[in-house]
Amino acid sequence: MRHLQNFRYIEAVMRAGSIRRAADDMNITSSALNRRIQRFEEEFGFEIFERLPRGVRLNPAGELLIQHFRQQESDLRRVQSQVADLAGERRGHVSIACSQALVPYFLPERIAAYRLKHPGVTFTVNVRDRRAAEKDLSEFNSDLALVFEPVQMVDFEVLGHLPQVIHALMRHDHPLASKSELRLRDCIDVPHILPAPEFGVRALIDIALSGSTRHAQPSVESGSFDFMRHYVLHENVLAFQIPIGLRPRDEDGLIARPISTRDIPPGALILGQRRGRSLPVASAKFAQDLIATLETLQ
Amino acid sequence: MRHLQNFRYIEAVMRAGSIRRAADDMNITSSALNRRIQRFEEEFGFEIFERLPRGVRLNPAGELLIQHFRQQESDLRRVQSQVADLAGERRGHVSIACSQALVPYFLPERIAAYRLKHPGVTFTVNVRDRRAAEKDLSEFNSDLALVFEPVQMVDFEVLGHLPQVIHALMRHDHPLASKSELRLRDCIDVPHILPAPEFGVRALIDIALSGSTRHAQPSVESGSFDFMRHYVLHENVLAFQIPIGLRPRDEDGLIARPISTRDIPPGALILGQRRGRSLPVASAKFAQDLIATLETLQ
DNA sequence: GTCCAGTGATGCAAAAAAGGAAGCGGTTTA
DNA sequence: TAAACCGCTTCCTTTTTTGCATCACTGGAC
Numbered sequence: 057m058r059h060l061q062n063f064r065y066i067e068a069v070m071r072a073g074s075i076r077r078a079a080d081d082m083n084i085t086s087s088a089l090n091r092r093i094q095r096f097e098e099e100f101g102f103e104i105f106e107r108l109p110r111g112v113r114l115n116p117a118g119e120l121l122i123q124h125f126r127q128q129e130s131d132l133r134r135v136q137s138q139v140a141d142l143a144g145e146r147r148g149h150v151s152i153a154c155s156q157a158l159v160p161y162f163l164p165e166r167i168a169a170y171r172l173k174h175p176g177v178t179f180t181v182n183v184r185d186r187r188a189a190e191k192d193l194s195e196f197n198s199d200l201a202l203v204f205e206p207v208q209m210v211d212f213e214v215l216g217h218l219p220q221v222i223h224a225l226m227r228h229d230h231p232l233a234s235k236s237e238l239r240l241r242d243c244i245d246v247p248h249i250l251p252a253p254e255f256g257v258r259a260l261i262d263i264a265l266s267g268s269t270r271h272a273q274p275s276v277e278s279g280s281f282d283f284m285r286h287y288v289l290h291e292n293v294l295a296f297q298i299p300i301g302l303r304p305r306d307e308d309g310l311i312a313r314p315i316s317t318r319d320i321p322p323g324a325l326i327l328g329q330r331r332g333r334s335l336p337v338a339s340a341k342f343a344q345d346l347i348a349t350l351e352t353l354q
Numbered sequence: 355m356r357h358l359q360n361f362r363y364i365e366a367v368m369r370a371g372s373i374r375r376a377a378d379d380m381n382i383t384s385s386a387l388n389r390r391i392q393r394f395e396e397e398f399g400f401e402i403f404e405r406l407p408r409g410v411r412l413n414p415a416g417e418l419l420i421q422h423f424r425q426q427e428s429d430l431r432r433v434q435s436q437v438a439d440l441a442g443e444r445r446g447h448v449s450i451a452c453s454q455a456l457v458p459y460f461l462p463e464r465i466a467a468y469r470l471k472h473p474g475v476t477f478t479v480n481v482r483d484r485r486a487a488e489k490d491l492s493e494f495n496s497d498l499a500l501v502f503e504p505v506q507m508v509d510f511e512v513l514g515h516l517p518q519v520i521h522a523l524m525r526h527d528h529p530l531a532s533k534s535e536l537r538l539r540d541c542i543d544v545p546h547i548l549p550a551p552e553f554g555v556r557a558l559i560d561i562a563l564s565g566s567t568r569h570a571q572p573s574v575e576s577g578s579f580d581f582m583r584h585y586v587l588h589e590n591v592l593a594f595q596i597p598i599g600l601r602p603r604d605e606d607g608l609i610a611r612p613i614s615t616r617d618i619p620p621g622a623l624i625l626g627q628r629r630g631r632s633l634p635v636a637s638a639k640f641a642q643d644l645i646a647t648l649e650t651l652q
Numbered sequence: 653g654t655c656c657a658g659t660g661a662t663g664c665a666a667a668a669a670a671g672g673a674a675g676c677g678g679t680t681t682a
Numbered sequence: 683t684a685a686a687c688c689g690c691t692t693c694c695t696t697t698t699t700t701g702c703a704t705c706a707c708t709g710g711a712c
Contacts, residue, residue: 059357
């Protein structure tokens, strides 16, 4: 869209930190870009960059402006989506930020089911830790976020949720495999591996242990739940995951056992959008679909 | 702002009903305007006008788009206002749509008081009947509306209110001047004049009479409360008005007497904005000022 | 201190985009 | 049937934007 060209350039300058580098990125000359920005500032009535010796940086006015532009761009997409919808074209695009647990089973299944009904709708799936997911939302990079234990929840509007009890993951031949429910202390007394601190599963475990005298001593920490699941097959340790990220039935030699909610309260898997935003048609409908599914599972 | 140029043109075409006339209004040739619109439609992805034999008309997609543009324009003004505010410039503009009753005393007083505190803030006061006031809000022509008995209230977010008992207005020498409170039947039994049907005062009177056997028989109907007030001085009739539009004390030979609330329930003077909109700084602050005043009067 | 790499700003000519004039084919109106 | 409008297209001119070369300035390496 032509009239958002200025926004593209301004955003590029913001990212690059200097007009010349941004010009390079956008394949125009720095003089042209420089004049565009000067001209925009004049029309806008305020400077939006502060000129530093080694480049430029957005000033507070610029921050506000960027926010406005993002909103504007998202609004335009929504209008286009609404128009497409009333034109009878069931097309559109859904972008969703999600935790790793949703990647293997849940989301592929839901998206495939949705695309069966609406083949014209395309998807972008951004795997993000919970902080990054919320950032994605507030910067209009994703329409929806499906996150385990989101953190700050400012600008985050909850659309649906599903409680998730943390499970321990182990091989068939693990000593604890015989029990149907585990206590946390049993888990950390045996060799175990943990997700990195930015993840919700880890946060819940850390909180549960904070009041205790015992400490977790993970032999491996990782940012990949997929890696951890595979690692368990090689060394006979415990890993942790939430049920939505686990296959209903064990198929690759792994067993999942819930950890007593006396030790770790259930965490929440939450579906949300940016507060106050009206979503494009396709995203709103897919959200409804997800909400219904979450309610079914509950 | 340069990037809203397309909007101006599209709106002009919408108003004019034909590209050629719009081109004339906007002082460009029809060919140029025609191409702008074709190009915009191509970029947007959908036609926004339906081509008729005698001109063009917005299609539903176009309606949606116009709505979006209006929102966008208002948002931009809000951002500029916020930036001005954080730059320490206490300037800005407030546009308010109001009923006639606010014109003589209330609004001039409030605006003058506000401008004493913030001399940089300018005002636009649009006198509108209650329907037009709401339309003004939803089309982003006014930031605020202060209306007696608004009608539909869709897209209307109430910020504050003040009950108003309808008063009868008469000369000193009127037979009813001796009573401290009037009954409605006494008023319509004597010669009287009424506001036009689109006004809230009239609506309340009509509703009150609808269950009765008596009918109002106004000798004069008018859209101007100012006219009616002056008319009472020439012919010894009753007129009607709400207290906020009356001077605290009679000064020009007129007397106001409340009509019993057994006959006509108090109407509401309501301050509102377009639902969900974030107002520019100056408008938001002036609204707070008004709300406080309304609460004091209550 | 000096130099150098890197920055934003600016004058000027070239390129690109937008605008204007005229006219075509169509439909409504008188 | 003729005149009046309409949207749209073509050709050419005008305006705007871009690219290139260059200036003035700053911070860091040496």
